[in-house]
Amino acid sequence: MDFELTEDQKKQKESFAGLCAKEIAPRAEFTDKEAVFPEENIRLLGKVGFLGMGFPEEYGGSKGDPVIRAVLGEELAKACASTYLSAGASSGLFGIPVLKFGTQTQKKKYLPGVLSGEKMGALAITEPQAGSDMLGMKTGAQKSGNGWLINGSKTLITNGPVADYYVVAAYTDKEKKRDGISLFIVEKGTKGFSSGKPFDKLGVRGSPTSDLFFDGCEVPGENLLGEVNKGFLQLARTLSHGRIGMAVYSLGIAQACLEESISYAQERTAFGKKLAHFQDVHFKIADMKMYIDVGRELIYKAAWMLDQDDSQSVLFASIAKLFMSEHTTKIASDAVQIFGGYGFIKGYKVERLYRDSKLGEIGEGTSEIQRTIITKLVEDQY
Amino acid sequence: MEFSIPKESLDFKESVYRFGVRDLAPVSQQPEYDEREEFIVENWKKMADFGLLGLPYPEEYGGSGASVLTTTLAGEALGYAGIDAGIMLSWGAHMILCGVPIWQMGTEAQKKKYLPKLAAGEWIGGLGLTEPNAGSDAAGIQTTAVKKGDRYILNGAKMFITNGPTGKVFVVAAVTDKSKKAFGISAFIVEKGMKGFSVGKKLSKLGVRTSPTSELIFEDCEVPEENMLGEPDLGFVNVIKLTLEWERSCLVAPAIGGLELGLKGAIEYAKQRKQFGRPIIKFQAIRHKIADLKMNLEAVRQIVYKVAWLKDRDIPAMMEASAAKLFVSEIMEKMSSEVLQIFGGYGFIKEYLVERGYRDSRLASIGGGTSEIQRGIIARSIINF
Numbered sequence: 001m002d003f004e005l006t007e008d009q010k011k012q013k014e015s016f017a018g019l020c021a022k023e024i025a026p027r028a029e030f031t032d033k034e035a036v037f038p039e040e041n042i043r044l045l046g047k048v049g050f051l052g053m054g055f056p057e058e059y060g061g062s063k064g065d066p067v068i069r070a071v072l073g074e075e076l077a078k079a080c081a082s083t084y085l086s087a088g089a090s091s092g093l094f095g096i097p098v099l100k101f102g103t104q105t106q107k108k109k110y111l112p113g114v115l116s117g118e119k120m121g122a123l124a125i126t127e128p129q130a131g132s133d134m135l136g137m138k139t140g141a142q143k144s145g146n147g148w149l150i151n152g153s154k155t156l157i158t159n160g161p162v163a164d165y166y167v168v169a170a171y172t173d174k175e176k177k178r179d180g181i182s183l184f185i186v187e188k189g190t191k192g193f194s195s196g197k198p199f200d201k202l203g204v205r206g207s208p209t210s211d212l213f214f215d216g217c218e219v220p221g222e223n224l225l226g227e228v229n230k231g232f233l234q235l236a237r238t239l240s241h242g243r244i245g246m247a248v249y250s251l252g253i254a255q256a257c258l259e260e261s262i263s264y265a266q267e268r269t270a271f272g273k274k275l276a277h278f279q280d281v282h283f284k285i286a287d288m289k290m291y292i293d294v295g296r297e298l299i300y301k302a303a304w305m306l307d308q309d310d311s312q313s314v315l316f317a318s319i320a321k322l323f324m325s326e327h328t329t330k331i332a333s334d335a336v337q338i339f340g341g342y343g344f345i346k347g348y349k350v351e352r353l354y355r356d357s358k359l360g361e362i363g364e365g366t367s368e369i370q371r372t373i374i375t376k377l378v379e380d381q382y
Numbered sequence: 383m384e385f386s387i388p389k390e391s392l393d394f395k396e397s398v399y400r401f402g403v404r405d406l407a408p409v410s411q412q413p414e415y416d417e418r419e420e421f422i423v424e425n426w427k428k429m430a431d432f433g434l435l436g437l438p439y440p441e442e443y444g445g446s447g448a449s450v451l452t453t454t455l456a457g458e459a460l461g462y463a464g465i466d467a468g469i470m471l472s473w474g475a476h477m478i479l480c481g482v483p484i485w486q487m488g489t490e491a492q493k494k495k496y497l498p499k500l501a502a503g504e505w506i507g508g509l510g511l512t513e514p515n516a517g518s519d520a521a522g523i524q525t526t527a528v529k530k531g532d533r534y535i536l537n538g539a540k541m542f543i544t545n546g547p548t549g550k551v552f553v554v555a556a557v558t559d560k561s562k563k564a565f566g567i568s569a570f571i572v573e574k575g576m577k578g579f580s581v582g583k584k585l586s587k588l589g590v591r592t593s594p595t596s597e598l599i600f601e602d603c604e605v606p607e608e609n610m611l612g613e614p615d616l617g618f619v620n621v622i623k624l625t626l627e628w629e630r631s632c633l634v635a636p637a638i639g640g641l642e643l644g645l646k647g648a649i650e651y652a653k654q655r656k657q658f659g660r661p662i663i664k665f666q667a668i669r670h671k672i673a674d675l676k677m678n679l680e681a682v683r684q685i686v687y688k689v690a691w692l693k694d695r696d697i698p699a700m701m702e703a704s705a706a707k708l709f710v711s712e713i714m715e716k717m718s719s720e721v722l723q724i725f726g727g728y729g730f731i732k733e734y735l736v737e738r739g740y741r742d743s744r745l746a747s748i749g750g751g752t753s754e755i756q757r758g759i760i761a762r763s764i765i766n767f
Contacts (some may be wrong), residue, residue, distance in 0.1 A: 001384055001385060001387060001388065001451070001687070001690075001691055002383055002384040003385075003687075003688045003692070004383070005383065055621065056614075069479075077483055244546065256411075262764060262765050263523075263766060265767075266765060276761075276766070276767035277766045280756075282752070282757070282758075282761035282762075282765055282767065283757040283761065284763060285756075285761055285764070286708075286756075286757035286758070286761040286764075287757070287766055288708055289705065289760050289761075290708055290760060291709075293685070293702070293705055294681050294684070294705070294709055295686050296680055297683075297684045297685055297688060298680065299686055300383055300385075301385050301680075301684055304383050305385075319676070319677045320682050322673070323677055323678055323681055349413050370672035370673070372669065372670075372671040372673070373671065373673045374676050375669040375670070375673045375676070376675035378649070378672065378673075378676045379649055379653075379669075379672065382645070382646040382649045382650060
């Protein structure tokens with residue numbers, strides 16, 4: 001057993017935290033307020049190797065594993081949740097399925113651009129009538145000559161308006177339900193494909209989200225990702241990455257709330273004393289610290305299990321995500337409470353953190369879906 | 383990072399579990415002991431024979447030299463085997479709260495005299511810290527010890543002392559220099575039978591009723607000077623430092639097992655209990671409670687193992703230990719309530735273990751430093767005020 005980060009991991013964390021504080025955090029308020037996609041942040045993350053961590057060098061990747069991705073991811077999410085989300089959707093949600101199931105040609109074509117931050121990727125599963133119930137999706141792909149014709153639409157797609165490449169799930173045999181879904185790589189500019197306008201959102205406003213439309217969209221045969229009708233299983237094998245990624249999103253926000261709360265409680269005076277003197281304030285902060293520390297341990301464990309290819313890693317990814325996201329919304333609410341009226345005002349960081357926190361309970365499978373998965377996996381263990 | 387548990391520790395956990403199920407649980411789970419508030423002597427003797435009462439002490443003092451992690455896993459195994467929480471509490475008070483200070487702070491003579499007896503279960507031990515007027519404010523104790531010739535004369539009373547009625551030996555804190563406050567309190571090893579030492583009547587409790595609790599009374603109690611434990615005036619501070627991290631890992635370990643047992647029981651019950659024509663495990667409200675049980679079980683495990691791991695490496699873990707204790711105790715209370723809810727009316731009936739588990743869980747956020755004290759410790763470690 002070893003609960004500590006290695007010296008090397010600690011150094012990486014420190015230097016990446018410095019970079020995030022210097023280059024990314026200062027723009028977070030503007031990014032949120034103007035809902036501007038922070039392109040330059042993504043390129044910076046590509047340049048420093050964050051996006052490519054854990055991918056083979058030949059595709060522009062660098063050394064890394066799920067644990068160090070979680071360690072550094074926390075720093076990025078803490079600095080700017082929008083940047084974190086778009087970066088994760090690009091190199092993680094798009095990049096990992098391509099790496100795992102792509103042909104050599106596909107990997108060479110798509111990964112280097114995405115991992116360097118020059119190109120953006122996205123994953124498109126959700127549809128207007130199919131969110132948690134993925135099998136309820138309607139988008140279909142029909143064989144047409146050497147290629148495929150895709151018809152349907154997707155919604156709530158992170159990076160939808162800005163992505164260059166998309167992994168798209170579509171039915172190739174609707175009758176067969178989960179055994180009838182395939183994945184395709186669709187490029188921006190493909191005939192019959194268009195993306196909608198960015199949605200106006202509660203939080204993570206700098207990470208653009210939109211509809212995608214497929215209207216007789218012509219996808220060449222070589223853009224099938226993995227095997228026909230194996231899309232559902234393929235996605236299932238990558239979901240843990242996304243879930244741990246979303247848990248880390250929440251963790252970073254929670255840690256930012258904790259740090260903001262500590263410094264405010266130490267400087268703000270009321271009734272002739274520092275806020276921190278009041279038990280109600282410092283007990284709230286103690287609870288934040290406790291839940292964050294427990295959640296971080298669960299995330300590290302889930303990441304480690306994923307790296308070990310442990311058979312229970314899916315279960316632990318859900319546990320970590322559920323635990324961290326639900327505690328983070330409470331932590332963010334408490335942080336606003338500690339700031340009082342100021343916490344409700346734009347320009348105060350906790351106001352943004354509070355709005356950003358909510359996505360943690362929705363994205364990458366709602367809390368309800370996580371609970372469904374956990375029980376399904378545990379009910380026959382006893 | 384590496385989260386796999388060493389195989390020998392896991393094997394030991396498994397053997398303790400099997401022992402618990404076979405030799406302890408059949409007696410431990412009889413509701414009469416809880417009802418009569420009776421200490422289960424039979425369980426205790428078997429635990430001693432198995433070598434559980436002195437696990438972490440060195441072999442030369444009758445122990446097994448087990449690591450904190452292994453001791454924690456043993457506690458978890460017993461909890462999962464369904465061993466009464468009262469016995470587990472008495473185990474912690476005996477082995478950790480009384481034995482660890484003697485082991486870590488005692489003279490060679492003290493260690494030789496007491497540890498083998500504790501490890502063998504011949505004597506039961508306890509810790510006398512809390513007083514009628516000094517609970518969370520532990521440094522506010524009023525019991526005094528005055529040197530007189532070759533003895534100390536103790537006067538005062540201790541309250542809520544686990545193993546009070548059954549214990550033979552207690553580590554007792556008493557003020558030796560009032561002006562120095564917390565740094566003027568010494569620790570003594572006091573035996574039953576010493577002149578002026580008596581025990582109040584057994585207190586009737588909400589839960590952990592098989593673990594006897596009472597007052598300890600010192601009326602010109604004469605304690606030989608060689609029974610002072612550790613340095614004069616510093617015994618109290620050192621005992622606190624020592625035992626808190628231990629008690630906030632090993633002592634809460636049975637709760638982990640208890641939580642897993644609750645999860646298992648809830649799943650089994652929900653599969654066989656039918657309402658509205660189908661097993662209640664088919665209902666989402668039940669399923670999602672089960673998910674929360676599992677999530678919190680893994681959270682509790684991870685955080686307690688971490689404290690044990692830090693303690694095994696002598697890495698100071700005051701904050702981590704407090705956070706773990708706070709988290710575990712509050713989760714236990716919530717989760718035992720959820721388990722009871724799944725059992726419905728049957729959960730409210732004495733015959734079912736969940737009713738006892740629900741009552742037993744309530745102590746955790748009070749004993750060993752209340753939740754409020756833990757929050758204060760965590761806050762002070764990260765905020766300047």
